[in-house]
Amino acid sequence: MSISRRKFLGWVGAAGLSTTFGKPASAATNQHFAGYPDSFAILHDTTLCVGCRSCEAACNKVNDLPQPDTPFTDLSVLETSRRTTTKAFTVVNKYDRPEKSGPPVFYKKQCNHCLEPACASACFVRAFTKTKTGAVVYDASVCVGCRYCMIACPFEIPTYEYDQALTPRIRKCTMCHPRVIEGKLPGCVEACPMEALSFGKREDMIKIARERFRKYPDRYVNHIYGEHEMGGTSWLYVSGAPFKELGMREDLGIKPAPELTAGALSSVPIIVGLWPVLLAGIYAVSKRKEKIAQTEQEQAVASVLDTDRSEPSQPEEES
Numbered sequence: 001m002s003i004s005r006r007k008f009l010g011w012v013g014a015a016g017l018s019t020t021f022g023k024p025a026s027a028a029t030n031q032h033f034a035g036y037p038d039s040f041a042i043l044h045d046t047t048l049c050v051g052c053r054s055c056e057a058a059c060n061k062v063n064d065l066p067q068p069d070t071p072f073t074d075l076s077v078l079e080t081s082r083r084t085t086t087k088a089f090t091v092v093n094k095y096d097r098p099e100k101s102g103p104p105v106f107y108k109k110q111c112n113h114c115l116e117p118a119c120a121s122a123c124f125v126r127a128f129t130k131t132k133t134g135a136v137v138y139d140a141s142v143c144v145g146c147r148y149c150m151i152a153c154p155f156e157i158p159t160y161e162y163d164q165a166l167t168p169r170i171r172k173c174t175m176c177h178p179r180v181i182e183g184k185l186p187g188c189v190e191a192c193p194m195e196a197l198s199f200g201k202r203e204d205m206i207k208i209a210r211e212r213f214r215k216y217p218d219r220y221v222n223h224i225y226g227e228h229e230m231g232g233t234s235w236l237y238v239s240g241a242p243f244k245e246l247g248m249r250e251d252l253g254i255k256p257a258p259e260l261t262a263g264a265l266s267s268v269p270i271i272v273g274l275w276p277v278l279l280a281g282i283y284a285v286s287k288r289k290e291k292i293a294q295t296e297q298e299q300a301v302a303s304v305l306d307t308d309r310s311e312p313s314q315p316e317e318e319s
């Protein structure tokens with residue numbers, strides 16, 4: 001990592017953020033939001049990445065995720081393009097350059113922590129919050145499982161625990177918000193042996209990227225992916241190959257998602273008015289069903305207990 005821990009802690013203190021990180025402010029409105037000043041970002045320099053998967057292993061550890069079937073030391077998984085899952089908040093994929101025009105490029109994928117997150121603007125119960133650290137955090141306790149965030153995300157990131165019948169959650173990279181507010185580096189940044197991941201203030205990450213372009217113009221495409229895409233993101237990328245060769249969308253434009261959503265939805269005002277009402281109705285019905293089921297279950301248990309108490313136990317039949 002190119003940003004030292006001491007320097008990072010200095011920034012936290014200087015910005016006066018350490019005491020405010022725990023009080024997230026919602027950024028999910030339809031007004032343009034240029035990002036919190038002093039918020040953090042992670043820069044992935046794909047020219048330094050060797051596809052070792054140490055970041056994947058670290059992410060698994062700090063998030064207490066189940067061990068994968070294939071160990072992190074097995075690099076054969078790089079031959080297949082992977083998506084993030086409920087059990088892998090980040091994956092590294094390998095991209096061969098066309099006609100062997102250069103060495104393969106490794107690109108680490110996870111939630112980009114948009115400055116104006118589409119997931120947050122699509123969520124009517126406000127389960128997502130853009131915090132002052134830069135992280136977009138999710139609150140499972142208010143989520144109703146509508147999965148609109150999954151549809152809204154232009155990067156196809158949120159995943160849903162379909163296998164959890166009782167308490168399914170949306171799962172994604174947290175930008176290690178719990179660690180950052182404790183003054184620690186994100187797990188993946190700390191683990192990267194190649195310093196391909198740098199963590200610090202977003203504006204400084206952009207300066208570092210530009211400085212690398214200036215110093216090594218032949219090594220990079222002159223574009224910081226995430227500086228402006230979809231209004232900007234808190235994960236930033238630099239590369240020696242065009243980003244579309246890495247499967248990254250270059251058609252997103254620079255308008256933030258809430259602005260786009262507002263424009264699209266304002267042409268169908270009935271949806272704006274009724275959609276939250278309908279979803280709230282579905283939620284209320286399902287909650288009522290749960291309540292009825294719980295009451296019925298309690299009554300059934302009480303009735304069995306009553307029966308047990310009133311009926312003397314039968315003696316075992318003699319054989």
Ligand code: SF4
Nearest residue numbers: 049050052053055192
């Ligand atoms: S740990 Fe660093 S070098 Fe290894 S795959 Fe992740 S980003 Fe690339």
Ligand code: SF4
Nearest residue numbers: 111112114118119153
């Ligand atoms: S990448 Fe997707 S899930 Fe992550 S903050 Fe942006 S819209 Fe939300």
Ligand code: SF4
Nearest residue numbers: 059173174175176188
């Ligand atoms: S920032 Fe944290 S949660 Fe996100 S990929 Fe890195 S280790 Fe995983």
